[in-house]
Amino acid sequence: MANRANDRGPFWLALSLFLACSNSVLFGMVPPEDMEAARRRAAMHLQVEVVEVFVPAKTPCYCEVQATIRRIFDDRLGLLEVGQTVALDIACVRSGDVVTSSRSLWTRVEDLKVARFLEVYLDLNADSHHPRIPTLNYALSGTAIENPTLDPEDRETHFVVAIDEATHEPGRYEAMVKGKVLKVFRDESKLLAPGKTVRFALDCDTSYPQGGPTPPCSRIVQMTEKFVEVMFYLNSPLDQVGIIDKLTSKPTCPREASGFWCGKKSR
Secondary structure: HHHHHHOOOOOOOEEEEEOOOOOEEEEEOOOHHHHHHHHHHOOOOEEEEEEEEOOOOOOEEEEEEEEEEEEEEEEOOOOOOOOOEEEEEEEOOOOOOOOOOOOEEEHHEEEEHHHEEEEEEEEOOOOOOOOOHOOOOOOOEEOOOOOOOOOOOHHHHHHHEEEEEEEOOOOEEEEEEEEEEEEEEEEEOOOOOOOOOEEEEEEEOOOOOOOOOOOOOHHHHOOOEEEEEEEEOOOOOOOOOEOOOOOOOOOOOOOOOOOOEEOOOOO
């Protein structure tokens, strides 16, 4: 996340996104199955209306797109609302640019400058290959957490939740937690506020943990520890954006779509 998002109004979500749509330019070989997997595990899926595009003097680089959320198809974290403003850092190229990257998808500046709407997939990245919080990134407590116990390193989002509800489906290695934000230690993207309801999944009951031994799911579900400290950031090298002509009631590129972007390989 770009730190410059901090001073741009009440709600800025700055994310580096790599484009995978029919008017993007493909450099290197990004397997289509990787793009499909990224869509399936993405924590968020939305459509936004473009407000303004900032193109750097030199490209290839990142163009910053200021946009407003208009449709939310999925938000597994419960952090987004229609009407919120987001800032997207999008890899962009001009005609004639020389790009040496071997695994990147870039959008053309010419297309981006005239785009009205984008459809966006965002993933929760917390040292995990799944849209859930690994053990390394959360800590349960029986009492309210007043001071950080986790080392946030470069994590942009670090907060405490008072758990209201915890559930677990048999056979799954995660427990779903819903609760209210109690305390915010770090929130560069202005995603959170005390009292806001959020939901997310915690690693549990797995012998292949992402970051250390996991607690049994029953421990989380029983809610003997009603507070959880959490940290994560939103970013992924395979996040996907598609330029669309208009807002739609259904996704133009559903999670189960095959190929790069709804089956259309980038030119």
